[in-house]
Amino acid sequence: MDQKERIIEQAMQMFVTQGIKSVRMDDIAQQLGVSKRTLYELFGDKEWLLYLAMDRYFEKTRLERSASCAHARNVLEAMFMVLGGVMDNAEVIQRLLNNLRKFYPSVYEKMTREGSAKSRRDLQDMLEKGIADGLFVDTINFDLAISVLYYTASAITVRKDLILPDGMTEREAFVQIISNFFRGIATAKGMQLIDDYLKRYEPAKPEHKLR
Structure with missing residues (x-):
């Protein structure tokens, strides 16, 4: 899993468990041990990272339902x-x-x-x-x-x-x-x-x- 994928996966877990509003870019950067600048270079802003993370969560849920x-x-x-x-x-x-x-x-x-x-x-x-x-x-x-x-x-x-x-x-x-x-x-x-x-x-x- 490359860095971008790892960030999306971690952000997804944090948004789901801690709440969308409460999770800041600083929190994600600290959790992953990367700089906030890296996050902004890869995703532009929190909104785009949030979209990618939520898209992954809902698609994962959909696939799990299909598999079940x-x-x-x-x-x-x-x-x-x-x-x-x-x-x-x-x-x-x-x-x-x-x-x-x-x-x-x-x-x-x-x-x-x-x-x-x-x-x-x-x-x-x-x-x-x-x-x-x-x-x-x-x-x-x-x-x-x-x-x-x-x-x-x-x-x-x-x-x-x-x-x-x-x-x-x-x-x-x-x-x-x-x-x-x-x-x-x-x-x-x-x-x-x-x-x-x-x-x-x-x-x-x-x-x-x-x-």
């Missing part, structure tokens, strides 16, 4: 796993995005624009694979389907404006809502796989004793 579902039994299970990963990482990612939006709006706009495009491509590829495998109907409007997934996920993990029934966790609500979405575009074969996935992975419900 590499052994999924089918594309439907893979989509459940990917969306579950989004749910699991939502708190950290939202904290980073909120700080970017507040303190570095130009970096925020660039990151969200590029990140949204990558995520939409990934989801469309999976939907297309589902159609090819006979799990989804071939009349799907991809733009609408992906927008619904985004809106649903953000309602629970980001905006938190969805009122959940008493005793229901965000994870349970997320799985149920996503399951219902998939049922709406699934073939009979796809429906069977959704039911199979839920039997194996959905959190067990507590038994209610009759009084």
Whole structure:
């Protein structure tokens, strides 16, 4: 790993763990044992280094999610796993995005624009694979389907404006809502796989004793 790559990697870790606003160029230079002048010569300013570091973090997270579902039994299970990963990482990612939006709006706009495009491509590829495998109907409007997934996920993990029934966790609500979405575009074969996935992975419900 060359010096520039090493700096980006270290800066990424510091921004994620210590906070975007609190990490200064002096802190990064001191941590790496390089001069601040070197940082400015390589990156120009903190904003560009921040962009490169955050781009690496989000791409790394995206690739980790993809790798985690590499052994999924089918594309439907893979989509459940990917969306579950989004749910699991939502708190950290939202904290980073909120700080970017507040303190570095130009970096925020660039990151969200590029990140949204990558995520939409990934989801469309999976939907297309589902159609090819006979799990989804071939009349799907991809733009609408992906927008619904985004809106649903953000309602629970980001905006938190969805009122959940008493005793229901965000994870349970997320799985149920996503399951219902998939049922709406699934073939009979796809429906069977959704039911199979839920039997194996959905959190067990507590038994209610009759009084």
